Amino acid sequence: MKHLSILLAASVFLFSCNNSTEKTATKNETKMSITEKPFGTFNNETVTEYTLTNASGMQVSILNYGGTVTKIITKDKEGKDGDVILGYDSLAGYIQKGNPYFGCLIGRYGNRIAKGKFTLDGATYTLAQNNNGQSLHGGLKGYGKVMWKAEKQTGDSSLKLTYLSKDGEEGYPGNLSIEVIYTLTADNSLNIDYAATTDKATPINLTNHCYFNLSAGKDSTILNHDLMLKADKFTEVDAVLIPTGKLPDVKGTPMDFTAAKKIGRDIDSVKGGYDHNWVLNKTGNALESIATLYHAGSGRFMEVFTTEPGVQFYSGNFLDGTLTNTKNNQQYALHAGLCLETQHFPDGPNQPSFPNTILKPGEKYSHTSLYKFSVR
Template structure:
């Protein structure tokens, strides 16, 4: 439900956690884009955009109930932290001090550990600013949460602009030296979340290098050229064009699940780095970011055990993620852009999703 004209965010009860904590949904609309966000995990429960005929569809994979999200969501639509992606063995050293964080992906740490930001309840405050409408999401991560040092105060701003763009601004401060790498884990299918395979989607990524991984999907530290490999998306091609090539990196990940080293590097303002298009509907999305990397994940581990909001089963390749970020395992790779945050500094990154039809 949206307010008349869609200008004011509307709050509704979505469900309750086992301990009775109420989880709310916030519905926003602006510039033709409709967004529904949960206080649980900052989750994008749905994002609707029109096709070439003006027909709206939800293009974000997700669930209808809070119980499904709690039971075992593969991070559908969630805010990720403290550290997006993987840290090898969950170990790193900061200023000579050894740190051990939560391990939840074999021997490695993934997306902040078993109880990362994706499964926490956020404080949500709606706003309107000029022609924009949005939500402020807040939480404080205590010193030692999931093993991470420092009390981390986080503010994430979701904005829908008058043009229908979805902008995410991340901010964080700490009282001890720590590492931070926040991102969003929306699974996109521009044909609609029940639209089947994304292998026919057309993708371009402005990256001449990627970070190869070992069998545990931890970067080796190499920045490898994409030229002559299935990882070359510098020219637009379908997701499925090279996904079945017998390349060792694709075998490790059962498809694409790698960090692309964006040619632009770290920038003060968002720069367009990727475009995704669904030829069948005409829907297209451009991703702009200040971040130096982007994890492209082709939904390899969706295994027909989950039923989505449209009532259909999600199978392998039914959604893809474009997670703007610093690189995986950066705390253990001094040559990678640093993810260290110190007291007195402010962590700031921005990512914008612009839609066309």
């Protein structure tokens, strides 16, 4: 009888533990969700905002217009939620003239291509010169201004976006089939997985253009944020921000972020502010931690990982407070937010010494970047 009592007690204990685990898993599973709501119409198509939520309560919202990230809501050191990216309260903001790519997907070629021209397989291609005589972020209608097909993923807090960029779109060759998957993970990371195939050789350089301000609007600029970049070199640029081909060492210059420092410390020594590509200290295409961003007031800390060879740090130099329909009517003035655009190098198609940016038929373009949030 004594042995039977012990066995019964153990059985009850095990059942209780298993039952408790199941309840906890079910409870957490209900918190991991994807919801959707209408966000207006564009070219007679319904724009939808999808919100990914994890078990910790972090939220990321994304539009099928432009693949645009509209919100990233994370907790500060006191446990209070805040939206850490710049954006708008309606579709009118995102489609307004002069919207500086807030939160959107960038392509076919992120960053600049000199004079809007490149030669590939003996043919010269001409692109829109939409930025000081250069082609920027895919041209007049890059991927941030088109409708993507959205599909909620089962069993995960993920959203898959697909888009077919047709041969000749914005001057680029080849039908490019693109897939981007946004995933909000249990450890408060926003993962972005990019993939593409083509039926004709074409340049490709996809990225995301979120503007971060980890104070969640409490600080009007990002100058007091501490930034670290794992990069000993950067791509030197000319007056119109086209690479010269030189890769100067950052040591002892205002471009040195190898140790975390306040963005505002040296920014006045950089004409126009920071808008440069840093050459990451990487030897391959593995996913690695390449940057950190910290805001002492809120305690929010962001770590950036990527498989890409470069990152464009842009300090919001062209923000001037004139954008309308902003969140909570905030005035996004000079340096209100910053971008950390993981990428291949600017003007890659015209710079043979830079990492290859040409995708050929039969090959698959892929890269992963993630932004992980925590507090200190």
